[in-house]
Amino acid sequence: MATAAIGRRHVFNGGIPGPGMIDVEQLSKRYGSVRAVEGVSFSVGRGEVVGFLGPNGAGKSTTMRMLTTYLMPTSGRARVAGLDVLDEPREVRRKVGYLPEVVPIYPEMRVREFLRYRSKLKDVPGSRRRAAIDDAIEMTGLADVAHRVTGNLSKGYKQRVGLADALLSDPDVLILDEPTAGLDPIQIGEVRELIRELGRRHTILLSTHILPEVEAVCGRVIIIASGRIALDEPLDRLRAGRAVEVEVRGPIDSVRGVLETTPGAGGVRKIAVEGAAAGDPGVCGFEVRSKDESAVEALRELIAARVVQNGWALRRLDLSRSTLEERFVRAVRDAVVVDHGGNSGEAA
Numbered sequence: 001m002a003t004a005a006i007g008r009r010h011v012f013n014g015g016i017p018g019p020g021m022i023d024v025e026q027l028s029k030r031y032g033s034v035r036a037v038e039g040v041s042f043s044v045g046r047g048e049v050v051g052f053l054g055p056n057g058a059g060k061s062t063t064m065r066m067l068t069t070y071l072m073p074t075s076g077r078a079r080v081a082g083l084d085v086l087d088e089p090r091e092v093r094r095k096v097g098y099l100p101e102v103v104p105i106y107p108e109m110r111v112r113e114f115l116r117y118r119s120k121l122k123d124v125p126g127s128r129r130r131a132a133i134d135d136a137i138e139m140t141g142l143a144d145v146a147h148r149v150t151g152n153l154s155k156g157y158k159q160r161v162g163l164a165d166a167l168l169s170d171p172d173v174l175i176l177d178e179p180t181a182g183l184d185p186i187q188i189g190e191v192r193e194l195i196r197e198l199g200r201r202h203t204i205l206l207s208t209h210i211l212p213e214v215e216a217v218c219g220r221v222i223i224i225a226s227g228r229i230a231l232d233e234p235l236d237r238l239r240a241g242r243a244v245e246v247e248v249r250g251p252i253d254s255v256r257g258v259l260e261t262t263p264g265a266g267g268v269r270k271i272a273v274e275g276a277a278a279g280d281p282g283v284c285g286f287e288v289r290s291k292d293e294s295a296v297e298a299l300r301e302l303i304a305a306r307v308v309q310n311g312w313a314l315r316r317l318d319l320s321r322s323t324l325e326e327r328f329v330r331a332v333r334d335a336v337v338v339d340h341g342g343n344s345g346e347a348a
């Protein structure tokens, strides 16, 4: 059975990230005057599934093509599965499963025939070739179409063929460039499920524009904008509270004044007001941003104490959570504002 076979061949570490399966240091790529990737550094540990996001033209495919040795960096270093992409490109190609944005299948070949051809190109030893192809076909749900001509398959199935190809050499690392682009919602769900399954046994760097996909399969997010890293954070931290939402029964101007002068408060925004009546100041609601995001819990406690000190009733006190979409938009916007260098990435 494929799962057992794959379990035998792969080192399964229970999903605990280990050190450096992908190590990128000051990687840059210029196409003539276009600075597509500019001094990018990051690491991906063993067992991590990392979403690599960015607007169109941000440099995602260029970075992935450098990591898979299909493109020479202008400067900087990258190691994948412990191998230097410049010094050991052939070994890197053997160790890394790459699904490019456009899957290079030969339309006249049948699925199994294509995978056999690719396994030879990847130097999969003859004695292991048959098992490697069977495993890849089973993992990607291609058994029913294994004898069909690839050119006649639906886009979703062509994508599966690309993934099967990426799995052939039993790679430690999978680099998947927009694996669900152009698929219908059912196919997206199927490929996403497959990636989630693969993520239990592989280190994965996954580029996509579909944010729910990242939330479904990734543990960490790297955002690139105008060729530079704009954000690199675990998903749970990224979604964690960044601000305090507070509702107080008290006079709105006084409440605002107290919140604005609370140490650690970085900005106050009104979110709701319930009308005042005779003898009742009404209820006002504010979102208070924390100057230091890691100190948002302390800010919450301080706000509670100050509201009570003023004799106001505290009706609600929550941490407000950011969505991935909000963080994406903010990170990209901030990166573009900071980018004074005239970077000619399309997002700039």
Ligand SMILES: Nc1ncnc2c1ncn2[C@@H]1O[C@H](COP(=O)(O)OP(=O)(O)OP(=O)(O)O)[C@@H](O)[C@H]1O
Binding pocket: 031, 034, 035, 036, 054, 055, 056, 057, 058, 059, 060, 061, 062, 063, 344, 345, 346
């Ligand atoms: N062969 C090339 N020659 C010149 N410029 C290029 C070439 N390939 C990419 N670029 C430019 O480099 C920048 C980064 O492109 P890249 O394809 O890496 O972005 P991306 O983040 O993958 O975008 P998308 O999400 O649209 O696929 C863009 O400005 C793009 O136009």
